[in-house]
Amino acid sequence: MSVFTPLQEDEIREFISDYNLGDMESYQGIQGGSENTNFFVTTASSGHQQHWVLTLIERGPVDELPFFIDLLESLHTSGLSVPYALPDRHQQRIRHLKGRPALLQPCLPGEHPTCITPELSHALGVWLARMHSATENTSLNRQSDRSPQWVVTQARSLLRSHWQSHQQWLAPALDQLADWLQSPPTMPVSIIHGDLFRDNAMVSGNSINGVIDFYNAYRGWTLMDMAICVNDWCIDFDNSMQPRIQRKNIQALFSGYRTIKHLTPSESEHWLSMLQLAALRFWVSRQQSWKQQAATLEITVKDPAPFGRLFRLYRELQLSNASDADW
């Protein structure tokens, strides 16, 4: 469920009336999210319908909302389709409803992708490169609360509690990642999405209509965004739940990215470490959500295990000295 704070029709109608969008025609709570309360809202003015998403921010970094509002405004201004916060008639973008910060954003058309093709992967690469180019030289800044060091520290703690059965291979893998982070490589940075899974993209066929849910965005390695996308979009799991790398989709994602941005030798050198870090990041965060939310039946908790298997696969590739050409 994702309507944590129910709203009455009158409350939504009054909220919408501050935006000069005409009459509210309909509204509907959105199921499926796990962080915030979202409603689809349709307005009509002079027979022209428009579709919006009303979000009540329930948790997360509320103090940092101005960063997210500025980021989305900046991406929107750069021509990227994102849910920027619409200003009301008083030029307020962040408002309050039922005691929570509330935003009204355009509803992006399309669906979350299910079938990932090389063409769609190429389009994703282009989209990522456009976002990175748009933000690399801005003053926008935010530190991640899930930094690489945080990921390794949390993983070591989980190794002692929930992941003891992985001790033999995982302990040295974490030591190696920690060593790598002791002298982090110099690689390009920008504001990155940080969570661009399939369920944070809206697509039609092989086109990306837009990207949503920027609440994990921060200034960091652009290669991390590539790795997060590859791990969700370009990996399938076979019948025995083992990860299978979809190489054509990875190549297409990179070729799309390269139409706008170059990759540096340092990025090529550290790609396998970045894939590991990205897999570990979500193995850790899903395991923590599992612990925290197992008792909350209303929230769908995603299975951490696939990211553990993926991290292990990358570790084995690293130990076998696999070159890019081998996989």
Ligand SMILES: Nc1ncnc2c1ncn2[C@@H]1O[C@H](COP(=O)(O)OP(=O)(O)OP(=O)(O)O)[C@@H](O)[C@H]1O
């Ligand atoms: N601007 C938008 N345009 C179209 N659909 C949207 C938009 N915002 C949200 N949605 C829909 O609502 C769903 C939940 O939104 P969102 O992912 O932002 O919620 P959340 O609670 O932060 O969820 P989670 O963190 O679990 O992804 C999305 O998967 C999408 O289907």
Ligand SMILES: N[C@@H](CCO)C(=O)O
């Ligand atoms: N995309 C994340 C959840 C939201 O951060 C995951 O699949 O674990």
